[in-house]
Amino acid sequence: TATTTVSTGTTTVPFFSYFVGDWSACSSTCGQGYRTREVYCQRTCTLYRCPPAAAIDCADLLEPFASELCTLPACPPATNST
Secondary structure (H helix, E strand, O other): OOOOEEEOOOOEEEOEEEEEOOOOOOOOOOOEEEEEOOEEEEEOOOOOOOOEOOHHHHOOOOOOOOEEEEEOOOOOOOOOOO
């Protein structure tokens, strides 16, 4: 399970953790939109990206959000053309 740890001699680290990628750009250029990022359970290792693990392996951990709202300056008012 996610609470299982391994000792590196100086620290104790969990076998599993969540990989969290960078946020994407906001889906809107003005007003409110959303942004996303990659989030998945992984085995703990010393590489930048460790091998994925089954979601059940991180069941005891709080999963970071993979999407959120983003707010940019208000959009300009729409104009009617006649």
